[in-house]
Amino acid sequence: MQSHAGDDAPARATLQTTALTDRNAVPRPAEQVYAISTRGLVKGYAGPDGTTTHAVRGLDLDVLQGETFAFLGPNGAGKSTTLALLCALARPTAGQATVAGADVLGRPDQVRKRVGMLFQHSALDPDLTAEQNLHIHARLYGLRRRHARLRATETLELVGLADRRRSPVRTLSGGMRRRLELARGLLHSPRVLFLDEPTTGLDPHARAQVWEHLRTLRDQYGSTIFVTTHYLEEAENCDRLAIIDHGRLVAQGTPLGLKAAIGDDRVALRTGDDTAALQIVRRTAPADLAVTLDAEGVSLRVPDGSAWIPRLCAALESHGIAVHAASATPPTLDDVFFHHTGRSIHTPRQQAPVSPAAATGATP
Template sequence: MFRIRRFGGRTPAPAGPLPETPDGHAVPAIRAVGVRKNYPGVEAVRGLDLTVAQGEMFGFLGPNGCGKTTTIAMMCTLARPTAGRIEIAGHDTCTAPGRVRRRLGLVFQETTLDLELTAEENLRFHADLYALPRATLAGRIEEMLSLAGLTDRRDRPVRTFSGGMRRRLEIARGLLHRPSVLFLDEPTLGLDPQARADIWEHLREVRRREDTTLFLTTHYLDEAEQCDRIAIIDHGRIVTQGSPEELKSVVGADLVELRTGDDAAAARDLRDRFGLDPAVGAGGVAVRAPDGARLVPRLCAGLDVPVYAVTVTRPTLDDVFLHHTGHRIREEPTPASATLTELAGDRS
């Protein structure tokens, strides 16, 4: 087994439980106030305010280049804010970066595992960097390998692992030192649908067993739906935040689509009898209405024409994004986009 000299010459104090405020309330896992980040010719983050409670699964939703990765870089002390203040578990990222780093774990977009080392060796390397106590290290490594479903592959080189297995190992590595907050930057980017589903099942298990705040960035709408709360960011600004259901309720009504024996007559009935504003197209009749599922039986009973098919579509987070920004989530990168590994080399 390889040996690494521990940095700093002494074992850092364990992170311990999160503190409380004088009034007895828990200190937020993350607090950001008036945060800005400028690069030459680019204002990447523009006055961000954000609070994440302990134990939340918080999603940062937005297109590539919108400021998600830059924000995480500042929260993880990989970049300094141009203005504003960020606290992780009550510690300022600029004045107490060492204490902040003890409180957080980080999973980058790109793999940062050593592919020639085994799964266990990668975890031991991380443990040495954090100077974890050797008396309890073997048990903690065993626990993390079990959580990742990699116990039977502990002695295999990581280069033999699939993309999903590598991602689970990186999450296990990020949790090894028991952080208060685990940051995941696009944790399923590049994985196939089955691997993405496996990672999300894994994250739910992580949350249940480790009681860790999870803060993740994503531009996958279905992933954001699984978070307790979401902040939607565009062009460096948070445009709205709340639970997925709260955000979708602001958009309003469900979309009800019908195929009938006479779409024009059905549209007249919807206007005259139900006070709705239908639209007739090639696919049938479409109308917006609150609680569309409850409305459907009334429509079918109240229309004078036969109804062949009905579909009800609830508002999506893409609709929320469109409502607040005027456009859909963009997939293409913008000039401001960067990865965390690139920003890690620029502490400005």
């Protein structure tokens, strides 16, 4: 790329990891390991009757360089608002945030220059071709003409759309458009890539493709990726995640760590005589554990569940009860969400279906 670093791009070839001596960076070395760091971030919107609705209430977030960070929460939890604050599109009511080494309040232009963004309801110009859309966007970010063309080609290849470069966007499928938007977000080589529900509305195949590209970015280029989602399995695949509910952070950590924190595996047994089995399991398992009986069979929550299965089976067999099936399930992120909020992540969605019109607004 050195050959393309022209008059106005003296440090284009510098890698992100070494470019942190940037003059505009916050001169606090301790904070620079964080790609994103917020303290007490608050965003309130003035309501119709003089009241203030708080979409985000006092967020403390730390995202490391090069990690894939999931922001998990139900619809309306404040995810999109947080993203708008982090990419300096909206101004926080209170608190501070440093993104890619620049302060969102002090240098919003620098923040926007260093981050890429895929909005939840992203938009491309449907009448123009894939390549034209990218070229216009690259120029908006100040890339020189030749460099813009080059980056358009590179990013199209990266997302596997090189053969569709001359297709008008309206002829592309939903998954292709999403990938094109991903390419657009990468044109200006951002240090941090924000994605707001990148796979909502995609079929499983297209969803897997998007994630494959995100993993490539992380593994090969060390990109910092910040992705909001309400899909548990997507959050599961990230290095770390934060759970947000009602504008507040309720938990933050690695998927394993969060699940380990609530601890116990769920052991389920299907036997020939569940009622009798219940008594035996109660006697075999530690006395303080709750053992339940439902249509699925007998179940209990116990640390290191798989180690208990042979013991429980042996006890049941010795009483002449046949064991049809036994399983030990580690806690899921939904269990984590339930643990911290008292409800399943999927519950509020059914209560308040989001209309397409309401979903396009910035305010949740």
